[in-house]
Amino acid sequence: MIILRKGDFKPMGLREDSLKSDGNSAPNPKSRLKAARAVPAASRIRKKNGSKNFKQIFVLSFDALKERKARSALTILMVVVGGGLMIAINGMSAGQSAFVTKQLNFLAPNIMFVSSGQHGFRGPEGPPTIIFNSEVVNRIKSLPYVQQVIPEYQGQLQLNAMGNVENAQVMGMDPTKLVVIAPSLQLVPGSSIQANNPAGILVGDSVANPPGLTTPFVTVGQTVKATYSYADPTTGKLLTASRSFVVTAILAPTGNNQIDKAVVINEATANSLFHKSGKYDSMAVAAISGDYVDAVQQEITSIYGSNNIGVITPKAILQTRERFQSGNSAFILDIAFISLLVGAVGIITTLYTSVNERVKEIGTMKAIGAKNSFILSLFMSEALLIGLIGSTLAIVMGVNLAYILSGFSPGGGGPGGGGGASSHISPIFIPHDILNVWILSALLSLAAGIFPAWKASRLSPLEALRR
Secondary structure: OOOOOOOOOOOOOOOHHHHOOOOOOOOOHHHHHHHHHHHHHHHHHHHOOOOOOHHHHHHHHHHHHHHOHHHHHHHHHHHHHHHHHHHHHHHHHHHHHHHHHHHHHHOOOOEEEEEEOOEEOOEEOOOOOOOEOHHHHHHHHOOOOEEEEEEEEEEEEEEEEOOEEEEEEEEEOOHHHHHHHOOOOOEOOOOOOOOOOOOEEEEOHHHHOOOOOOOOOOOOOOEEEEEEEEEOOOOOOEEEEEEEEEEEEEEOOOOOHHHHOEEEEOHHHHHHHOOOOOOEOEEEEEEOOHHHHHHHHHHHHHHHOOOOEEEEOHHHHHHHHHHHHHHHHHHHHHHHHHHHHHHHHHHHHHHHHHHHHOHHHHHHHHHOOOOHHHHHHHHHHHHHHHHHHHHHHHHHHHHHHHHHHHOOOOOOOOOOOOOHHHHOOOOOOOHHHHHHHHHHHHHHHHHHOHHHHHHHHOOOHHHHHHO
């Protein structure tokens, strides 16, 4: 408590009776107490020939915020939400970029996925215009810079293992060629690739260990019943059949969504099961090296036409995914910035209301000699304190929010896209980005306090004391 004695301070340019009540209203003890807290600071300002006592100003500003706890807390919360969202999105975007770079290391850079007809986001657009058969495979294999061609049949199986059911995509191909598509391919202990075993099946990691389950769906050596559908070659009707397979291998996570969420059977078995009659659904083309991918892609499209055949590289898929993520992150960052602006509006409202509530206090400070610059600094420091507290708490909130949201981030999709067990994206926080958000939050808060502080500094002491 600060005790004032009579005669310690004299008004500057005002009669003593101007501080008294005009008779129409009773003196407000609370207003006088608030003014009393500012008196020592005003006195020191005079004693130091106008030099500002910044420490005292901040103490007074902090006391003012404490007196209005609920309003100050809500205003700080607005800054925390805006800044926290910006930090969380920056961290997740940096994590996404690192994830994409990691995925490029998982995928073979010399591989192209070739399909018949045009493909959009929802799959094939219209019927195939080119029939992939052994003749097409041999022709592409003879092109310059082509190392090998891996044809593939595609389908879907419903697997039943001891009463548990899982749906999985089927890759009907030479299983020994999987390492060409995914150079990091590894098998769990006890697995073996049996290329000529018609009853053998290789199971991807996401199928063998479905997300959310504590026990594996299948193990090596287990027999599973596969139910599948195919079109009758004569009538065209859709028929259903089933067949048993033995799990000869379980694949470790490859980072390739196409493999991790699929099962692999050999080429001849897939042709028989789905009655493909030697018509492949797609093929993987391996160039001699990644440097020749563009040349091979141009050769294939020049022979078959860019409208009749689709050639996709893993690098192109990941770049598309990265652009999509960047655009999405930019959109959310805009929303976060708007939230921060809303926080700035909240600061203006809080301080403007505070000025109106503290008119007598401001008038008293001016009457005892406080200059306009002191009043301006007092309210600006309140805005700055709100910004500093809010932006600091925003860092804590943003980091925790990014880790929470990253737990729900989905894996990639599409041919060669990243996924499976390795699709978890961990946020990465760059100190420079965090510092930028912290400075931006503090500056916006400071800017929001300019108008209320200016209004407070321009109040006339005579008019203020008569209210």
